[in-house]
Amino acid sequence: MRRGPRRAFPALSLALSLLLTALSGCSAAPAQTATIFAMDTVMELTAYGERRCVDEAVSAVYEAEDRFSVTDPDSDVARLNASGGGAVSGDTQALLERALELCALTDGALDITVYPLVRAWGFTTGQYRVPGGGELAGLLEKTGYDRVRLEDGTVSLPEGSLLDLGAVAKGWTADCIAGIWREAGVKSGLINLGGNVMTVGAKPDGSDWTVGIRDPFSQELMGAVRVRDAAVVTSGGYQRYFEEDGVRYCHIIDPKTGRPADSGLASVTVTGAEGVLCDGLSTAVYVLGLEGAKALWRENGGFELVLVTEERKVYITEGLEGVFTPEGSYQSTEIKVIRRG
């Protein structure tokens, strides 16, 4: 009689703990979320782990904004722009170095010095206008990433040249957050910095994250990719543009012409392990167009592409076969696969 309950206790506690595990869902860690307004967008962070992981991520976002904002006069970037250069350190130096590498990799299709042009078209203020040819020619003389010098932690900018890390800062920040979370042991996390997505690990149930890609011609989804431990970033002219005299002018400036990019692509989605690479390349590939995109992908590794052309044709690189699935009206569209050979 007395031995029964004593032996029973461990069995009962085991059963109870199993019950509690079942009740807590698939993962022992609860979802911690934060929604913040930063870098001119809305950001959503979800980590399955301790609350401090999300709090540290929020701090990392604000710290990145303080360093990289082109409009905040106290930021590192604004300080460099105001004085034509100066000493840089830490994350600002590291991001500048990586950004200049990406500018070179894309032969200037990504250019972190196009800010004077973006400003001339009114995309920084919303006071849109179409600059004249003479004005653009003058501004083009002030741009060119290859004229930026970064040596031993010292930046020097040519006269009139302005840096803008807007095309890479969110991807970089997503990488920082992913690093913080992995170090803290977070097995599952989702970062969406205004359409700049980074996934950490897999979903709590062990399956891939499904990231929907918006159709550039409607408010629906055109497809989705299933990923883990990967960034997914989309660039498209439909995201921000203005129209004048029946012509649409998009916010992505072609550094070669000084005019809004008009390459025949409607949207570019880049996925890969490195957020800053995907972020920078999404802009560059949108400028390069289909043929340039094929060449860039064939010559480099570390990323895959989903391209939608202005004629609604869809191209994916071969690494996304079985990873990309079309949605909605795109289910009846032929998906062309870009191959290495």
Next chain:
Amino acid sequence: MAKTRTWVILIVVILLLSGAASVFLYAPRSPAGGVARIYVDGELVRSVDLSALSGEERFTVETEGGVNVILAEAGRIRVESADCPDQVCVRRGWLSSSPAPIVCLPHRLVIRLDGGGAAVDTEVG
């Protein structure tokens, strides 16, 4: 032996019960439509159960930045008009099953749909 068997049976029963409980607890609670939650500067200002609506429900949300007129119907919600400069929230159109919220950045207004039966975890573009 008999006691051991009793406990094995008890554990199996508890496991079955807990499995059933988790299915019950994690099944979608609301039918298609879900609940739209409207936030201003991160604060919840209004919830609308879209599955309970039969007609139109139109209401105004006033923020420090300006005003958004929101239209809700059975299963979907949109910003009908707003006095923000960029009109991104109005152009976004209807939200019915997307995990991506409607955002009015100038007014710091966010409309999120919970339980809308979205097929994806998040969105880009």
